[in-house]
Amino acid sequence: MLKSPEDLIALQERVKAENNGKIILSLCSGTGCRANASQKVFEALQAELASLADPRIVLKQTGCHGFCEKGPILIIYPEEICYVSVKPFDARDIVAQTIAQGRVLDRLLWKSGLITAAHHSEIPFYKHQTRYLLANNTHVDPTSIEDYLRCNGYSALRRALFSMTPQDVIQEIKRSGLRGRGGGGFPTGVKWEATREAEGNEKYVVVNGDEGDPGAYMDRSVLEGTPHSVLEGLIIGAYAIGAKSGYFYIRQEYPLALENTRKAIEEARAFGLIGANILGSSFGFEVSVHQGAGAFVSGESSALLSAIEGRVGEPRLKYIRMSTSGLWGKPTTLNNVETWANVPLIIANGPEWFAGIGTPGSKGSKIFSLVGKVENTGLVEVPMGTTLRKIIYDIGGGIKNGKKFKAIQTGGPSGGCIPEAHLDAQVDFDTLTELGSMMGSGGMIVMNEDSCMVDVARYFVEFLREESCGKCIPCREGISEMVSIFNRIVRGEGKPEDLDFLEDLSVLVSEASLCGLGSSAANPVMSTLRYFRNEYESHILHKTCTSLVCKAFIAFHVDAAKCRGCGLCKKQCPVNAIYGEKTEAHVINQKMCIKCGACMEICPSKFNAIGKVSPVSQLQNLAP
């Protein structure tokens, strides 16, 4: 139990001293790597290390390291040797060679062409990033508060409680220029100030951990990897605002984030960092975790508060600001996970430090989850204002398999698709909005020439239809109608006037909907109509899908000159649509073909005899 700021400093010093000269094996154990047998790697390493029985060696499971493409990742400190795609059977060599004899295992290092990187910081994926929020993820055990204290954890809280007034804290957050990371981009300090100045003694602070965007997982990784940084930010916020209690709202699909957050709260309470008279000050704070019940719309602020209150997670009219009337009608500040995690950094390093990073309108760094058709998928933290090109090519390593870039979708399902012409755009709140997309929570999905933009828009609109709560008419019926139109278009039944109707529906849904889900739901449609209208037109007018995706417009065929009649495709075809004798060129019966693509996949690459064409009428031009 820490009873004074001096106690905290003493404990931090003790933990640091204890860890001096230790060899730390830090194994990525985020959700992604766990699915990749990271737990087995851990057990194997544990078993091997037992034989050395060296107390200087510490093996720990950390949060997500971010380079998910190459997980599980093991970093050995202090040298920072980085092993990628580690398998359980590698444990023996790692311990026997690297740990016992200091020999680096070449086969486990990251390689690309002729370049090999032995150290974490030399890998281009990491080298071009600027990591503040994710810095602890590669070496701190999220289930140990002492490990967080080793990295000066809770020093920002100490500074806030003992050398700043609540107003000072708010002023620093305002000066830093921090804007909400959940998507809205509202200035955090202004929000806090309004809540502080609102009437009433009972106030709340809430963490929005309902990250529901497909392909986005930065909040999950922050909660899994450094739950204490979010908690510390929340306690500082509560002190600044004058709140005595707070909530973590975390979606139920994140069991590890829930577990680590609960553990962090428990430990913080045991150490006297939550509860009455924190570190001996007059400030007291209580916090609990609310597990979401699985609805995308619950990430919307008013719906989220309804859910915590025990009601259906559904948006309400919120023309009275939450800072005046939020949770149970009391003044409330709701911030995203990443926003809260920024707070200790700002208080510890000063607002000028934070304001020095980024662009005039968007300060600090932002975590993006880079997924899709890039070489290096994973979590990317860069200063605001970094160009899309740098994120995709320098960090992401470019497009997979040498394909051509087509678009990047930012901001989750209700974001927009940005084409190649804007790759040099700076990523910040305002630029993305101007381009018809949005920052959102920071999802980035890269698409290549094989992605049909009509199909992509259809996918996102369908997702939003499933997730619309149905309370207001435009969102419920408008999005559903959009899905019907998209289905017609990809079936080959689209009409030219459908594009006008889609545009009208976009206006309806974005102008008239009740909450943010509806008002941003048209973004994928509007941005693809803006940048890729030609694809819509070729679907409707020419029954052609240039990306060869939409089944109604494509046909598979066998190139008789290349086919050796191996019979693999014939065997693979689920509807027996392929015929031909052994060693003779095979033929696809177009009437029977269901266009599943199984034949194309199985055809040996040395033959590469099966192709796709669009429109279907192209088949006639092929020989014979």
Next chain:
Amino acid sequence: MDISITINGKKVSGKKDETVLDAAASIGIEIPTLCHLKGLSPYGGCRLCLVELISGKRSQLVASCGYYLKEGLVVETDSPRVKRARALVLELLIAAMPGSQEIQRYARQYKVTSTRYKRNLDHCVLCGLCVRYCEEIKKENCLGFVGRGVDREVAWAPLSKYKDTCEGCMECQKFCPTGVFPSNWGIAQNTLAR
């Protein structure tokens, strides 16, 4: 103390617990509504009562039924942006409930003569008047919403035992703008009687 705002260029004053919709009505400006009923909490589901709120060069559409008066508000109830949004909502509504006199009248007012919606929309528009009436006025909670998105519907809670919870006052039915609830009620009663 009275709050003064501007609606369509005219000064209007009202109390802070009054909405833009109330203030407009007080000077005879009609704003179409479907899910609004004086005495029930604002819901904001039908989106017909949208008005344009102007602040400097920027403006936004808000539901006037739930927007409480604030000093100096500048509101347009009939601007091109408002008209366009309402017309688009009405095009949807005339497909959903072609038989409603009220909707037809609004549709004529906003020059909506045909609809491009081909789907057979459920006749209940989920305005929630019956649900809110039972909850807020009768304090009974016999009705509620179930399902999400296009699967959302009004249900008696629980349907099979509605007689235990519902005293059968039938008051909720008189507000139904579609007429679908009274007929469903009849069907359900007959089914349960059997």
